[in-house]
Amino acid sequence: MKYLFLVLLFLPFTLVAQPQKKLEKCIKTYETDPIKAAKDLKKLLNKAGNESRSDAWDIYVEMRENIYNMKLQEVGESFEYFVLQQKFDQINKMVDSVRANPGNLSEEEVEMFAVEAQAQKDLLDQQAYDMYAAEYDSYIFALREASLKSVSIRSDLNLRNLYFNHDPDTMQADTAEIRQFQTAYEMVNKGQFEEGRAILDELYKVYPNSYSVNMTYYLYHQYKEQMDTAKTILQKVIDLFPTEIEPRENLAKIYFGEGNTYRAKEQILELVALYPGQDLKGYLREVLFVEDKKLEEKRIIRPVFPNQIGYQRDNAKGHWKDYQEAMRKVSGFTNEYGLIKENDITDETYLEIYSWKRMLEKNKDKKPEELKFAYEMQEKGLLDCYVFFSNYHIDFANQAEHFAQSEENRNRMKDFIMKYLVELAE
Secondary structure (H helix, E strand, C coil), rough: HHHHHHHHCCCCCCCCCCCHHHHHHHHHHHHCCCHHHHHHHHHHHHHHHCCHHHHHHHHHHHHHHHHHHHHHHHHHHHHHHHHHHHHHHHHHHHHHHHHHHHCCCCHHHHHHHHHHHHHHHHHHHHHHHHHCHHHHHHHHHHHHHHHHHCHHHHHHHHHHHCCCCCCCCCCCCCCCHHHHHHHHHHHHHHCCCCHHHHHHHHHHHHHCCCCCHHHHHHHHHCCCCCCHHHHHHHHHHHHHHHCCHHHHHHHHHHHHHHCCCHHHHHHHHHHHCCCCCHHHHHHHHHHHCCCCCCCCCCCCCCCCCCCCCCCCCCCCCCHHHHHHHHHHHHHHHHHCCEEEEECCCCCEEEEEHHHHHHHHHHCCCCCCCCHHHHHHHHCCHHHHHHHHHHHHHHHHHHHHHHCCHHHHHHHHHHHHHHHHHEEECC
């Protein structure tokens, strides 16, 4: 909250052509009425349209995030939530009791009881979610809209943390080793380095290729300022898990801090090929700045959300109408992630790429100005790289992730970036 106020206070010119007095009024309103302030700022952003600044969208996203967090706290402290939690705990205890002492119940009857209990828990979960659903939905939509209408670093970072954080570990859940690891991790972070290291050493004998164990070794050596060893461990994790973002991100930060921009850029290019969000593109811009270069994404601020199955969208006009119609044509053959199944209409794998190709085909005689670069990249066989990198959006993140699993595609993406998007700074 304090951070938001500080940023806002130094934000007199972050929205183009918008009166400073209105911004100051919005800032003042936030202190007493955050919801009204967020609505007022959104009106200013809407009025600015394509001229609105990304840092202003970051502020709007932060407002919505704070409103959501405040609602979560309010719900967590409410009597209604306390009652739901009590009921939830009671159901868990009943299931544990029946499984421990089934009496005359058969194994099948015990499992049926557990299934019915899970259904009751699901209802309780839904009731709890309903208590903060409006604020959560507003927050998620703010993230998606900021990512659509700007190059908001905060929105893409938060969306990545919400949807793409997962544990690729090789240790099995609910084991003594997992509990040991958690203890070791906590010790290292609390500064109890040698105690934590002793536990890690024992775990390493059993799980030498564990993502979590090796990443905690990296933390240990980082805290001890043993950076050469830290880099070696990170490189090992990258070799074991080449499509994970965290180890590459940390290695790039170390190299950049050491002034080794060449090695930092190697890792950063891999990062943006894996996840082309604005947060990771920010690293690339930093490295290019040192080299007296800049990144020109050739990004289009589109008027409609991407063609991801499952999201409602407004009907578009002009060539973007053709883009939307393409989705409708193959929607029956498309799974929930936007991957097109085998069909008689197209051999394309990705809904987003199919939609762009259909849009370009239908407008090839007019060739709208904003699609000029897309036509150029299509001729060079790089349309997929342009769409997934320059025009990346969370709504088709699953398609982009699938695309990036191929090392060949990642290499094509990196070549595309360096050849067509990187320019000398003015």
